[in-house]
Amino acid sequence: MDTATLSRPLRKPSSFHRAKRRIVRGLQIFALLLVLVYTLFPYYWAFVSSTKQGAALYHSALVPALDFTYYRQLIDNPIFMGSLLNSAYVAVCTTFLSLVIGVSAAYALGRIEFPQRRAVLMIVLMISIFPQVVVLSGMFELINWFGLFNRPSALILTYLLSTVPFTTWILTTFIREFPRELEEAAIIDGCSHFRILTKILLPLMGPSLASTGILAFILAWNEFLFALTFTLTDENRTVPVAIGLIAGTSRYEYPFGQIMAASVTVTLPLIAVVLVFQRRIVAGLTAGAVKG
């Protein structure tokens, strides 16, 4: 055997490794900044545009003019404020209902043995495969039968179609990873399924409930197509549609500033919700990764 290949390579000095570590760290920070700029710039641009008036809108200056006229106009606009309320109602109800349905379904699918379990899981997944456009006309009929056309409740019903499948799937995964012995201990202690769910599982599911709930909330808050189709009059619109339909004072004015101001305003509740639940979301995303 060749002895040269066996001899250890010369050990580099410590300063070399220190410098290397610093360079790697610098590159990581640079990459992080790049991603941040990429994701945050559109929002910043919307904010900058919303504070500019008239011709200034067409200069691509990056500094906000800090003129809040459009925001004042928005607050004074009863239709826009009404649509904010509609959005809040729809999003909160959708989130609540999809969590209730999702948790019950997930407990059954994750824990209770029944022969069609796999089939049901697959069907739940299949439901979420169809693009909105495909189900749109069928949904429209359904909404009409229920007499819900042009009502915010119609939106709750239709949003459940997209939120329930993924809440069910995420929560099923969580419940499956849940230690079996904990549940057996509760059974020995005399708990019914319902009591196991409410007293043992739910208190421990906080993080995953928060993360799936937020996803459902964002989906319901941002949805446009169903909201546009199933509502007719201004007072029943949700915010994304209301923004899309904002008109200028004359047909020659494009209400660019108002739209931007509205977009910024609409995003604020989302940011607030995410910040409030941020810690729990992170905990939820990593749940089960490390044995506790």
Added chain:
Amino acid sequence: MASVSLHAVSKSFGTHAVIQGVELQIDDGEFVVFVGPSGCGKSTLLRIVAGLVAPSSGIVAIGGDDVTDVPASRRGVAFVFQSYALYPHMSVARNIGFALETLGMARDAVSQKVLGVARMLKVDHLMDRRPRELSGGQRQRVAIGRALVRQPEIFLFDEPLSNLDSDLRMEMRLEIARLHTELKTTMIYVTHDQSEAMTLADRIVVLNQGRVEQVGTPQQLYHAPDNRFVAGFIGSPRMNFLNVSSRQEGEVAVLTGAGNLSLALTTGDAQSGIAEIGIRPEALRLVAEGEGRIACILERVEDLGHEHFGYCRISDGTVWVIRLPQAPLPDRIGKPAGLDFAGSAVYAFAADGRRVAVGAGHVAEGPQP
């Protein structure tokens, strides 16, 4: 307090039979240990008794009543889990009292009972802590407390000590033994650790591949194993085995095998079919080369301070363990030696593992040249 009996209990998951026709009678107040290698079905059997797993067939009776279809919470059993399974979001006090709370007992009565149990297990200073703030031993005590507070008729333990380090394991073992003496409740305890089984049990049930191999007191299992599996499983270090060929001369079986073994044993009948012999490490004596009943090479010695184990290789490659009264001289290591044993210490097994009864004291003299 109650007796437990299992009649023709079987359990299979799909096509895989985990428990096969188990018959077992456990008396009131008895401490019974299920022991066996991992995957032998001992935990499943315990869960069948608890009602957490339904048997595929057979009858489970507690206190003489058929409880096969009675749910776990109505069987009057308490279960201590290997992972403790404490509710992570509840304080120690609530963990212990949760079963009573579920029963709808008044809050005062619950806290009084919980306090009594906690005092008994010396965890009353930890009542407000969460399980994650406790050490392994404390968690174990809380888990036992949770079982205790329900005043069950039967205690079921599923490898409760296997997550603890060895010092603590010894301590908790004593604690559980004390608990049994005080409460005199029927206890069933599952472990893969045969020393736990030997020290705790009134009777041991040895399980292998879903079947009961033998049921008996620790002494019966140790001194009179029914078959090769039990003989090999009970005892530490394990029994030494050697394949032999036997020639029957009337009621005497003449056995020959590796290491110049030559041994004659009296057997009850003329067709004993001995295929293997077993001798416990403590029954062996190290003697000079050419002496004793079997020739070997002393390969290695382990000095544990209070005891010494020698590892002897026999000509067919089998390594026998021998318990030595003192460490042999270093120059004997690696050299040929002989092993001697009394004829009464020999266990003989047929090819199917069944133990063959052999007469003691009728052993032919010395190794043949």
